Amino acid sequence: MVKKRILPLTRVHEPMQVEVEVNDGQVTDAWVSGTLFRGFELMLENRDPRDTAIYAQRICGICSTAHAVAGALALEEAYNIQPTPNGSLIRNLIFGSDFIQNHLRQFYVLTLPDYARGPNTSPFRPLLKGDYKIPKNIEEKLYENYWKATEISAKAHQMLAIWGAKAPHQQTILPGGVTEKPTAEKINMFTALLREAEKFVVEKYIPDVYTIAEYYPEYYNIGKGYGNLMSYGLFPSGPGNDKHFKPGIVEKFSRKPSQLDPRKITEEVEHSWYKQDEAQHHPYEEETVPDMDKPQAYSWVKTPLYNNKPFEGGPIARMWINEKYQKGVSVNDRNIARALELKEIINFMYLWLEKLNLGQPTLNKHEPKPTAEGAGLTDSMRGQLGHWVKIKNGRTAHYQIITPSAWNYSPKDKNNRRGPVEEALIGTPVESLDSLIEVGRVIRCFDPCFSCSVHVIKGNRKLDKYLI
Amino acid sequence: MLSRREFLKLCMQTTAGMSLARLLRPEILKALDQGEITRSPVIWLELGSCTGESISLDNTLDPDLKRLFLEIIDLRYHWLFIQAQGELAIKTLFKTVEEDAGRFILVVEGSVVTRNDGMYNIVLDRNGQLIPGIQLLKEIAPQAKHVVAVGACAAFGGPGAAYPNPAKAVGVQDILNLKVINIPGCPSHTEWMVGTLAHLIMYGEPELNNYNCPTMFFGKTIHDLCHRRSDYDNGKFANYPGDEGCFYKIGCKGPVTYADCPTRQWNNHINWPVKAGIPCIGCANPHFPDGMMPYFEHLPDIYLPGGKTRIEKIGATLGGITALGISSHMIGSILTGRMGKNQIKGTQLREPNPGEKAPVQEKILDNLEKTEKTSQELVLSKLDEILRYQHNLNIKLMKKPSFLKKLKFWVKKKDEK
Numbered sequence: 043m044v045k046k047r048i049l050p051l052t053r054v055h056e057p058m059q060v061e062v063e064v065n066d067g068q069v070t071d072a073w074v075s076g077t078l079f080r081g082f083e084l085m086l087e088n089r090d091p092r093d094t095a096i097y098a099q100r101i102c103g104i105c106s107t108a109h110a111v112a113g114a115l116a117l118e119e120a121y122n123i124q125p126t127p128n129g130s131l132i133r134n135l136i137f138g139s140d141f142i143q144n145h146l147r148q149f150y151v152l153t154l155p156d157y158a159r160g161p162n163t164s165p166f167r168p169l170l171k172g173d174y175k176i177p178k179n180i181e182e183k184l185y186e187n188y189w190k191a192t193e194i195s196a197k198a199h200q201m202l203a204i205w206g207a208k209a210p211h212q213q214t215i216l217p218g219g220v221t222e223k224p225t226a227e228k229i230n231m232f233t234a235l236l237r238e239a240e241k242f243v244v245e246k247y248i249p250d251v252y253t254i255a256e257y258y259p260e261y262y263n264i265g266k267g268y269g270n271l272m273s274y275g276l277f278p279s280g281p282g283n284d285k286h287f288k289p290g291i292v293e294k295f296s297r298k299p300s301q302l303d304p305r306k307i308t309e310e311v312e313h314s315w316y317k318q319d320e321a322q323h324h325p326y327e328e329e330t331v332p333d334m335d336k337p338q339a340y341s342w343v344k345t346p347l348y349n350n351k352p353f354e355g356g357p358i359a360r361m362w363i364n365e366k367y368q369k370g371v372s373v374n375d376r377n378i379a380r381a382l383e384l385k386e387i388i389n390f391m392y393l394w395l396e397k398l399n400l401g402q403p404t405l406n407k408h409e410p411k412p413t414a415e416g417a418g419l420t421d422s423m424r425g426q427l428g429h430w431v432k433i434k435n436g437r438t439a440h441y442q443i444i445t446p447s448a449w450n451y452s453p454k455d456k457n458n459r460r461g462p463v464e465e466a467l468i469g470t471p472v473e474s475l476d477s478l479i480e481v482g483r484v485i486r487c488f489d490p491c492f493s494c495s496v497h498v499i500k501g502n503r504k505l506d507k508y509l510i
Numbered sequence: 511m512l513s514r515r516e517f518l519k520l521c522m523q524t525t526a527g528m529s530l531a532r533l534l535r536p537e538i539l540k541a542l543d544q545g546e547i548t549r550s551p552v553i554w555l556e557l558g559s560c561t562g563e564s565i566s567l568d569n570t571l572d573p574d575l576k577r578l579f580l581e582i583i584d585l586r587y588h589w590l591f592i593q594a595q596g597e598l599a600i601k602t603l604f605k606t607v608e609e610d611a612g613r614f615i616l617v618v619e620g621s622v623v624t625r626n627d628g629m630y631n632i633v634l635d636r637n638g639q640l641i642p643g644i645q646l647l648k649e650i651a652p653q654a655k656h657v658v659a660v661g662a663c664a665a666f667g668g669p670g671a672a673y674p675n676p677a678k679a680v681g682v683q684d685i686l687n688l689k690v691i692n693i694p695g696c697p698s699h700t701e702w703m704v705g706t707l708a709h710l711i712m713y714g715e716p717e718l719n720n721y722n723c724p725t726m727f728f729g730k731t732i733h734d735l736c737h738r739r740s741d742y743d744n745g746k747f748a749n750y751p752g753d754e755g756c757f758y759k760i761g762c763k764g765p766v767t768y769a770d771c772p773t774r775q776w777n778n779h780i781n782w783p784v785k786a787g788i789p790c791i792g793c794a795n796p797h798f799p800d801g802m803m804p805y806f807e808h809l810p811d812i813y814l815p816g817g818k819t820r821i822e823k824i825g826a827t828l829g830g831i832t833a834l835g836i837s838s839h840m841i842g843s844i845l846t847g848r849m850g851k852n853q854i855k856g857t858q859l860r861e862p863n864p865g866e867k868a869p870v871q872e873k874i875l876d877n878l879e880k881t882e883k884t885s886q887e888l889v890l891s892k893l894d895e896i897l898r899y900q901h902n903l904n905i906k907l908m909k910k911p912s913f914l915k916k917l918k919f920w921v922k923k924k925d926e927k
């Protein structure tokens with residue numbers, strides 16, 4: 043038995059460490075940890091609530107829009123307002139554009155180098171030891187698409203900026219809608235870029251994902267995990283709570299998704315570097331304090347549970363719950379579901395563009411309330427994202443965020459049950475202990491982002507000195 | 511090779527549909543071709559960051575990422591892009607530091623986490639030893655030819671160091687005893703980064719302002735370049751984001767933020783916040799985010815010992831300046847200018863250059879007194895000008911009670927008239 047640590051695990055967003063126990067060339071246990079702590083929730087306290095949707099984006103540069111949307115939803119619930127129809131559509135268009143860049147970058151920049159070798163220069167060299175099975179000429183084609191994908195991703199951010207002012211960290215999403223207004227010119231420009239992205243997704247991205255799966259069929263059996271899938275739903279489809287991707291829960295690969303009840307979400311910190319407290323807490327109540335001396339802890343990420351069980355999120359969960367892809371859950375399936383989902387999203391985007399109503403307002407003007415509370419739940423690119431806010435005296439009194447990466451990359455819970463990614467790693471065959479390229483493949487199919495290990499809340503002596 | 515002067519002209523030229531990088535590329539390639547410059551090794555260190563700058567760099571078009579990576583820079587270490595992971599990645603990093611000492615450019619993204627000796631931000635495992643970001647930074651920076659801090663966090667602490675700064679994060683220049691070139695912004699604009707890198711490769715260090723930001727991008731305020739400026743001058747103000755008119759009254763931080771967003775715009779000249787109906791939040795200002803909040807009000811929150819205080823309260827203690835009817839924003843800016851250095855947590859400012867231009871403020875005021883116009887808007891705009899001078903030079907305006915007295919007296923006189 044050997045234990046090996048990879049730090050840094052590269053081609054993920056922000057630092058990440060993974061430790062695996064290998065027996066007879068197979069992973070038999072795993073510990074996944076976030077190694078950066080910033081404490082964003084604490085920073086979000088005491089702010090003017092109107093700032094939080096824009097400010098919370100700084101948690102993550104790759105899925106910034108997701109935080110703006112969740113933050114705005116939370117405030118809308120708190121203020122009891124609805125975005126205008128135009129506002130909701132434009133928000134979807136902004137968010138959708140961010141999905142395009144995210145999914146393309148996830149596959150080409152982060153994932154592809156695990157399977158196909160790039161040009162003979164940095165940053166593609168030195169090369170990890172591994173089983174590169176794709177013939178040279180096909181590798182070259184894949185890397186042509188790699189470069190094209192970086193261009194299309196940049197253009198997807200142009201699409202985003204048409205409505206969102208800039209990207210990353212757009213600036214127009216506010217509670218009540220968005221500040222940018224639709225014009226024929228903007229719609230045309232957007233549509234042209236969307237067509238170009240669609241063409242690339244259909245002609246290159248989806249086939250490329252299948253190419254990888256074809257040369258690496260064993261990855262249909264690697265990285266299965268618990269088969270517990272979860273989604274908060276994605277893209278509001280009108281007034282009320284209807285969404286284009288409906289929310290839901292799937293247990294143990296079941297083909298019949300069930301209803302999601304957000305009240306069953308809890309979090310614990312048994313193996314996280316935070317001060318312990320006996321009970322599990324609902325995000326409205328939770329208070330945690332960093333503590334790096336805790337012996338059993340190994341991560342900044344907490345352990346969110348639903349109905350006391352670990353759940354994974356992301357494209358595979360959304361596609362499965364919406365019964366659009368139920369072939370299996372594995373490394374290949376996750377990558378395929380992500381690509382197919384992008385095509386679905388692009389189809390929705392055409393629909394939203396058509397529904398835009400020139401001359402109608404995009405922002406529901408409102409007065410902020412001094413005391414309120416609200417939750418904003420939406421899926422982001424890589425899974426389920428929740429913001430919970432309490433407002434007192436016109437200021438944020440409490441802010442809690444549970445990120446998708448907390449769900450996917452959570453450390454073990456109280457009963458020593460592994461987090462979803464840790465579980466998915468079990469059984470992964472390992473050829474070279476130096477390179478551990480196979481471990482990287484399993485982790486990257488979840489689209490990791492560790493800027494998200496954001497948790498910390500006040501309430502303890504240790505932090506008193508900061509809370510002057 | 512293009513002369514430095516011509517280069518600067520290119521950098522500041524912002525033609526619609528023409529990215530800076532596209533303008534630069536042929537020149538860089540020519541210089542590379544003729545052996546005047548070489549593909550520079552680059553180490554990109556990510557510390558307490560959201561990866562925003564990496565993604566922003568990704569957004570480069572013309573040259574696209576391919577040309578940037580294969581022709582212009584030699585990206586040896588960058589978490590997002592290198593194929594290697596774990597030990598192999600670390601080996602490459604230290605090999606570059608050793609073999610290319612004095613040649614490589616070190617780009618730092620994200621704030622430096624100092625809590626628990628930096629252990630709240632572990633970046634690598636060297637032979638079983640966990641190395642925090644701050645240690646790695648201190649170890650390799652002295653070997654670099656240039657150190658560039660990209661983004662608000664690396665430059666000044668930024669969002670990573672916002673109050674109450676739980677990770678005790680600071681900017682790169684607070685840690686190193688070296689010259690650090692700051693490219694602020696949240697995130698930094700692609701062209702600010704690519705343009706600065708190109709300048710470093712071709713001519714070395716660019717001209718910098720007091721905060722060590724390249725003046726070719728951070729030489730004028732947003733307010734000076736803003737296309738709603740005529741609304742400001744004509745007193746046409748918006749009351750809600752998304753409305754027509756200047757956003758001054760709903761908290762626009764354009765007057766105190768040095769950056770060329772209005773002309774350069776974002777994502778290849780597509781848009782920028784004020785154009786899209788939202789006030790500037792001052793993300794390129796060294797005080798971002800604490801000194802820029804609330805975003806939609808003039809009055810920033812001040813972090814005094816004893817908790818957060820709204821500026822109106824402080825105003826009262828300052829001889830009731832508010833009563834003078836000066837826009838509260840002015841007071842806000844004056845206060846931030848004065849107090850920012852010590853009171854705004856996290857975002858540590860450096861000592862300003864000796865205030866060479868202090869008398870300028872007085873001169874503006876004098877001119878103001880001579881002018882016949884009495885409109886409140888004119889007064890406001892002039893005062894604003896003063897403040898912007900003050901902000902730029904970081905002069906402690908309020909240290910001069912005479913100035914305040916004069917101001918108070920003068921406005922009162924005008925009012926009486």
Ligand code: SF4
Pocket residue numbers: 732733734736737738739740742755756757758762763764765784790
């Ligand atoms: S205050 Fe803001 S919106 Fe108004 S002119 Fe200045 S930069 Fe433009």
